[in-house]
Amino acid sequence: MSTSHIRIEGLRKTFPAPRGGVAVTVFDQVWFGIEKGEFVCLIGHSGCGKTTLLNILAGLDESSGGGIVVNGKEITGPSLDRAVIFQHHALLPWLTVMGNVAFAVRSRHSGWDNAKVRAHCQKYIDLVHLTGSEMKKPSQLSGGMKQRVGIARALAIEPDILLMDEPFSALDALTRGSLQDELVSICAATQQTSFMITHDIDEAILLADKIVLMSNGPEARVCEIVENTLPKGRTRKDMHRHPHYYPMRNHLLEFLVNRANSFKTELSDPGYDPMHPPVTRPGVGQPAARPIDAPGDPLPEAKTAGR
Known part of the structure; x- marks a missing residue:
């Protein structure tokens, strides 16, 4: 060990x-x-x-x-090298799917421009099969879709x-x-x-x-x-x-x-x-x-x- x-x-x-x-x-x-x-x-x-x-x-x-x-x-203490997916999705309700994932990505890559952040987020949104739901807010998603956003958000910071x-x-x-x-x-x-x-x-x-x-x-x-x-x-x-x-x-x-x-x-x-x-x-x-x-x-x- x-x-x-x-x-x-x-x-x-x-x-x-x-x-x-x-x-x-x-x-x-x-x-x-x-x-x-x-x-x-x-x-x-x-x-x-x-x-x-x-x-x-x-x-x-x-x-x-x-x-x-x-x-x-x-x-x-906490670190962006360790990402957590909780029992409940813990999404920000006022942000879209793209916005929730981008919020995490910007915390990791503060110097990236909007186009690069968006392209990076899209990669992980596609990975969890949420393509087409980028502009939906959590209230418009099923429980499983919310958890997919949580997974995409965690993976997008490449922990x-x-x-x-x-x-x-x-x-x-x-x-x-x-x-x-x-x-x-x-x-x-x-x-x-x-x-x-x-x-x-x-x-x-x-x-x-x-x-x-x-x-x-x-x-x-x-x-x-x-x-x-x-x-x-x-x-x-x-x-x-x-x-x-x-x-x-x-x-x-x-x-x-x-x-x-x-x-x-x-x-x-x-x-x-x-x-x-x-x-x-x-x-x-x-x-x-x-x-x-x-x-x-x-x-x-x-x-x-x-x-």
């Missing part, structure tokens, strides 16, 4: 006690790395500090201990790191799936270093190169790091047919249902080192799964996963 593009090192966040109360340490001794061009998802239950950790990485909040190092420099806090959670299933596909294509084309918080197991399997599992708070820690054993180029339509899909999905489901809450008992294991969380590769070395469209009863894994 010492050579990783992003290094989260011994991170701790404690919220001060209210009058007469007790201070709460949401997470402690959080260690993991993110490589250049890697897509990392973080999964954990509410209250483990996922959004707080992302805000610290974005420079919008401060840690109570430890630190985050990017490209060899410790984060001390070194893209941070996403459950950006598709408020959308309907069809829109969410469409935007996931767009994000897969964009990240594959740009080799964008990305960090996303999600509660959606299938979203993590589709998008992530590796998945960081956080135990429940308070004093949450990294339970383990799961390497995605499904091949690159997977899609929502076919990933469930890969023999590693159900081992991967069931491993993540088992974590959320059971291990996230009971993980503190594993801390006493002499093999657990918070600086080097266990790395797992579900499906590797296991018997190949039967294709789900084969005749016969459903797979036991499918029943377990509620599919």
Whole structure:
């Protein structure tokens, strides 16, 4: 991890006690790395500090201990090298699609003339398939279109790191799936270093190169790091047919249902080192799964996963 593009090192966040109360340490001794061009998802239950950790990485909040190092420099505040896509679009309602994207671009390139800014914005508006909607204001857009503007705005400043806090959670299933596909294509084309918080197991399997599992708070820690054993180029339509899909999905489901809450008992294991969380590769070395469209009863894994 010492050579990783992003290094989260011994991170701790404690919220001060209210009058007469007790201070709460949401997470402690959080260690993991993110490589250049890697897509990392973080999964954990509410209250483990996922959004707080992302805000610290974005420079919008401060840690109570430890630190985050990017490209060899410790984060001390916000930077245009780190763009954030929030759960809600956070668009400026009085600006058009073009105006919202241009607002971000001008903050990055203050010396550009209007024609250059417009051409640069158009490239990213086209990238998220909003061509023809440049002059529309947020009130004229659907929820999915607003999130597309947020993605275009974030990408248009050409950040070194893209941070996403459950950006598709408020959308309907069809829109969410469409935007996931767009994000897969964009990240594959740009080799964008990305960090996303999600509660959606299938979203993590589709998008992530590796998945960081956080135990429940308070004093949450990294339970383990799961390497995605499904091949690159997977899609929502076919990933469930890969023999590693159900081992991967069931491993993540088992974590959320059971291990996230009971993980503190594993801390006493002499093999657990918070600086080097266990790395797992579900499906590797296991018997190949039967294709789900084969005749016969459903797979036991499918029943377990509620599919």
